Amino acid sequence: MIDANDVEPPKKKEVLPLLEVMACVVASLRRCCRHSRGAPLPSMRISFSAVKLPQPPPPLLTFPAGITMDPFINPPWWRKEKVIVVMGSTGTGKSKLSIDIARRFPAEVVNSDKIQIFRGLEIVTNKVTEDECCGVPHHLMGIADSDEDFTSDDFCRHANDALSSIVKRGRVPIIAGGSNSYIKALANDDYEFRSKYECCFLWADVSSKVLNSFLSERVDRMVEIGLVDEVRGIFNPTADYSRGIRQAIGVPEMDDFFRIEWDPKVSCEVKVKILRKAIEKIKTNTCKLAKRQHMNIIRLQTQLEWTVHRLDATEAFQKRGNPDGFQEAWKRLVTEPSIEIVRDFLRDDGHVLIPPINTNPRMPFATNAVATVTR
Template identity: 30%
Template sequence: METDQEHEQKTQNPNNGTTKDEIKLNPTSNSKTKVVLIMGATGAGKSKLAIDLASHFPIEIINADSMQVYQGLDVITNKVTPQEQKGVPHHLLGTISPSVEFTARDFRDSAISIINEVWSRNRLPVIVGGTNYYIQALVSPFLLDDSVEDAEANCFSDSQEDEQPDLEVELMSEDYDCAYNRLKDIDPVAANRIHPNNDRKINQYLNLYARFGVIPSKLLQERTVENWGQVDNSRHDFCFLCVNASLTTLDPFVDRRVDHMVDAGLLKEVFDIYTTNADYTKGLRQAIGVREFEPFLRRYIPEHQKPCDESHVQTLNDQTLKQNIQQIVDSPDDNEWKTLLTEAIEQVKLNTRRLVRRQRRRLNRLQMLFGWNIHYVDATKSILSGADDIWAVEVVKPSVGIIKSFLTGESSTENGGNVSEEMKLKQKDLWTQYVCEACGNKVLRGAHEWEEHQKGRHHRKRISRLKKSGSLCL
């Protein structure tokens, strides 16, 4: 008998699971499970495409956004609403407690289980998200940055003879600065790869050195980097789709989206999650749109408390404070509070635009260095026009064609993960640090990132200006 949920899904999306030309998802019992991965920068339309694909294939969606997995902050994390989901089943969307650190390993283990369940129902698993380290954890046979235990189990199990158990590093007694300085002394190459405040990775690298007596950069470069990101030994057969759009189109689009998020209640969510001296490096507070408002709230909240006597302070109720903040946003007058709030909103926009660039660089890296066979669909015209018919022609139609070819075996990543000799050479240079003096001593990681930076318009304009001024020494 049909459940209420199944009936609701069919009502909202009556075409879900039906096509004119039915494609058998599981042709042989011993074939790899087929999985579609939809990637792309924030704002490009990944979630929209995945939901629209349900009109052509029997699919279920698995969220791979590291912030959307958490419960709460639905506006800030831009979760698709139940209405927008159109009855298509979604997994790992707002299901994890915000007090839990949901790692790449956690995602991989959860996603594998869900993929198997979806496939057993003769439905196509569709992974959607912009968190590339989640996706790499699922695709790759090795977890590079998750934990020391994973590194040992997956990479160093054949090197037990190299262990030197007498080498120990007293990590717990050291503060973060001392631990980072110790790593710099042991392995400056590895230290250059991470931020001095990334205590988890610092401890990971020091533990690797303590266990094997070999510097982390040597171990990781020689024994693991060639596996991290490879798809040829993956447990699944993946079809990689990327929704792409030009930066000149995405930048104003994400700016407008932030404004819409403010109108939809972003500030109320920020107020609800705000605590003094919060840790913005873990869990849901890492989301863009949270920490940017701390300077405003740190000054605003104390000044809007009402002292009752010398020993007690009566705080305005939450609703009143939220209303006051909204009045500041809507106020036509420029004042201190309006300035602080405006600066916070502009910082959210700036950080979102920076995220877009990081996501694009990482996708390019996966394709260039690890040979991912990524199929790009261009959403530029659709975003500029805002027209559904252009979206259907420019994005949905080519995506459907790519997936049909993938399901029928005409296109597969089984033989698409081979890495060229040029790529292998670039892999070996992932750890080199380059510094561009022309761009204010900007630090680039690896030969590929350095080459891409040199091709960039900003770098070329800087070089041109320096040449004209005679400041550049050739």
């Protein structure tokens, strides 16, 4: 019980019920005044215990035990789509791995190599051939003019368009290429990509000593199949080697040779010497590129919010002279672990996109173990 004179002013949210109480108090006072006019007003005590305050309204929607609002807060159509990213230094087998994966899942490849973006120089840029693609669709391969200034922003715009197209067809995009600046620009810095996609990163890696040996062999093979003739076809003594496809290793290194190739004052012996020097420079610069790309991937790992799965293909490259040995090691060390990683990735959060698996698919390029890892 409390004295009416001690009642605190009502709080704003209690105004309506307390006004009703006060109306009752005033009515009681008036009755007292009518029965005892001129007499002192008797003290009164008012009980608030009988006052029935309004109860909170019942919930609009109730769920049985074990059912929550999660499907409504995070509906399936808001979930991010899955994207696989295959990284690695030049020559470590990125294209082969991406094709291996795409032949086990409903997937398509999106090129992220900043030189293969340009049209032309198929040998110099090591573009995959139609046979090597094994029927797997490839996007952003040879889409830019040879002299175009193709930027990271251009790549992100084209890549987002390609990814959207692939996803709409119910397939998984595989981004593959050695240009880590493109991958960083897309996966780390592009809002559209980050808002739509979740990534699984695979890193095909080979020890530097073994890789450098392989890269040297690869340059010799490129020369044998026509690198010199291919570069000669775009030679221009006033060309800018800092833009377009002429940035590709194998183009600027040949400049000195082409400038004296038809000069009658220069002996054949000197020309051969200059050509050999150019080829050695191509090998050196390719190995330097591989080292830079390796360091960039290590740096990129610290900037990505996703785990990067490293796949060591060194043993397979050591067996590249033996087709059967190479294929066995590549499958055991690279392809099968990647398939398991991708399978788990696609199963995450109930977002399953896995067709029946062919447990023993025909391995591409089986007749030439070296050709399988030139990309």
